[in-house]
Amino acid sequence: MSLEQAAKAIELNAARGQTGAARLAILEAGNAEISRQLLGRMAEKYRRPLITFYLAAPPPPGERGEDFRRSPKTAPQEFNPQLDTLIRNVRARQDVVRFLLEDDESEPLPFVGSSKIADGVDSIARGIIETTGFDLAEFRRSSDIDKAFAYLRDRLEQSGIFVLLLGDLGSHHSKIESRAFRGYAIADPIAPFIVINDNDARSAWSFTALHEAAHVWLGQTGLSGASHEAAVERFCNDVAGAILLPAIEVRAIDRTRLRDWENTVNAIGEFAAERNISRAMVAYSLLREGKITTARYRDLDDHFYGAWLKTKEKKRDKDEERRGPNRYVILRHRLGPALVGLARQYVESGSLSPTKASSLLGVKPSAVRTFLHPEGAR
Known part of the structure; x- marks a missing residue:
């Protein structure tokens, strides 16, 4: 995003004779204090964990191969x-x-x-x-x-x-x-x-x-x-x-x-x-x-x-x-039968906890069993 787009996204408005974009530039340069509330909006709109903003430098990009x-x-x-x-x-x-x-x-x-x-x-x-x-x-x-x-x-x-x-x-x-x-x-x-x-x-x-x-x-x-x-x-x-x-x-x-x-x-x-x-x-x-x-x-x-x-x-x-298919139906299709089947096998055997399975499948831990056993859902 440009400074103007980012300022608008995080609701940083004009103040004290400065545009939102100018205020954001000052914050990014480290020349002004930033509120916890504004950091929260940044985390949400920039899609970054809050801890990211407390690091000494931007985190390196993901290892892509x-x-x-x-x-x-x-x-x-x-x-x-x-x-x-x-x-x-x-x-x-x-x-x-x-x-x-x-x-x-x-x-x-x-x-x-x-x-x-x-x-x-x-x-x-x-x-x-x-x-x-x-x-x-x-x-x-x-x-x-x-x-x-x-x-x-x-x-x-x-x-x-x-x-x-x-x-x-x-x-x-x-x-x-x-x-x-x-x-x-x-x-x-x-x-x-x-x-x-x-x-x-x-x-x-x-x-x-x-x-x-x-x-x-x-x-x-x-x-x-x-x-x-x-x-x-x-x-x-x-x-x-x-x-x-x-x-x-x-x-x-x-x-x-x-x-x-x-x-x-x-x-x-x-x-x-x-x-x-x-x-x-x-x-x-x-x-x-x-x-x-x-x-x-x-x-x-x-x-x-x-x-x-x-x-x-x-x-x-x-x-x-028109109303589309259930979100879990779409997610099961995207993950594929092999991955869903493997998760079901190891959850049932006790080798994979619902918490670990939730990170593998992209659903809440409380929803893992419903996701893996749609035929038993009510």
């Missing part, structure tokens, strides 16, 4: 406190899961970190398919993209990877746009995690899940975005593409269907819908196979992103008109 969104030549990672908080939350959850599995003497998963880029795209794609038992024909037989993603998620989770859908800090006010990050992988051999930003298009979730799976196979923990600048990101995109959209199918597309803008957009739309994948993924595959130019790809990517935003706005308006 590698930032695959940037190439080595670009600037350092940008300041994004909400994203850092999300990553801290994910890592805290992963720590709990790892502790539980280690305590149960779970064996390390052999596929985590088992590959390197030199092995090639096809080798890693084949490894993911064989380990997860993924069947492309079954994925495509799914009646819609949500069911197709559910099938892929189940395959990944059955292999030992926890797949979460997280794009905010618990409310829409803290939403993190997909352009900030699309996925996050923790390549831990005991408890590997894949996080997908659920603010991204649903049709892109499957591609992102497999992109992050490639990072897990490479043993790489870090953030992924929409950029294709970094070589490792292009490689992981190619792995996901090889699984969901074999190159032979892309090469078979008749160039006459791509002769002008309208035909290209329509052809990509039909092609993507038939395969339960995103239009952006098809456009990227066309670029990689030399079917379209880089300039055309960028135009298509912007077009599909803009069209998705419009669709998203319409859906949000419709959702506001």
Whole structure:
């Protein structure tokens, strides 16, 4: 926030001939005393624990792992406190899961970190398919993209990877746009995690899940975005593409269907819908196979992103008109069957207290049992 926005947010008004922004600048420079009441408003509006304001220096950003969104030549990672908080939350959850599995003497998963880029795209794609038992024909037989993603998620989770859908800090006010990050992988051999930003298009979730799976196979923990600048990101995109959209199918597309803008957009739309994948993924595959130019790809990517935003706005308006599903139903879907099932198992065995489970699940300790056993809720 700018000084003006921040002053307005914390209700620091003009006084003694100074604007709210000027008063805030003086406080931030340490040249005036600050009231406990105002600190409380800062903690709330800046989304920071109160203790943060008593530290000698700003706390360091959360440990993200590698930032695959940037190439080595670009600037350092940008300041994004909400994203850092999300990553801290994910890592805290992963720590709990790892502790539980280690305590149960779970064996390390052999596929985590088992590959390197030199092995090639096809080798890693084949490894993911064989380990997860993924069947492309079954994925495509799914009646819609949500069911197709559910099938892929189940395959990944059955292999030992926890797949979460997280794009905010618990409310829409803290939403993190997909352009900030699309996925996050923790390549831990005991408890590997894949996080997908659920603010991204649903049709892109499957591609992102497999992109992050490639990072897990490479043993790489870090953030992924929409950029294709970094070589490792292009490689992981190619792995996901090889699984969901074999190159032979892309090469078979008749160039006459791509002769002008309208035909290209329509052809990509039909092609993507038939395969339960995103239009952006098809456009990227066309670029990689030399079917379209880089300039055309960028135009298509912007077009599909803009069209998705419009669709998203319409859906949000419709959702506001009708009552949505229970909050716990949504949260269980976001955390995924593997994580919820693990929490249920260890709470029932007494190995995980309701307090610890509440931090893992994001619900109050008193609500843990209701959350884990919805069939028994009244």
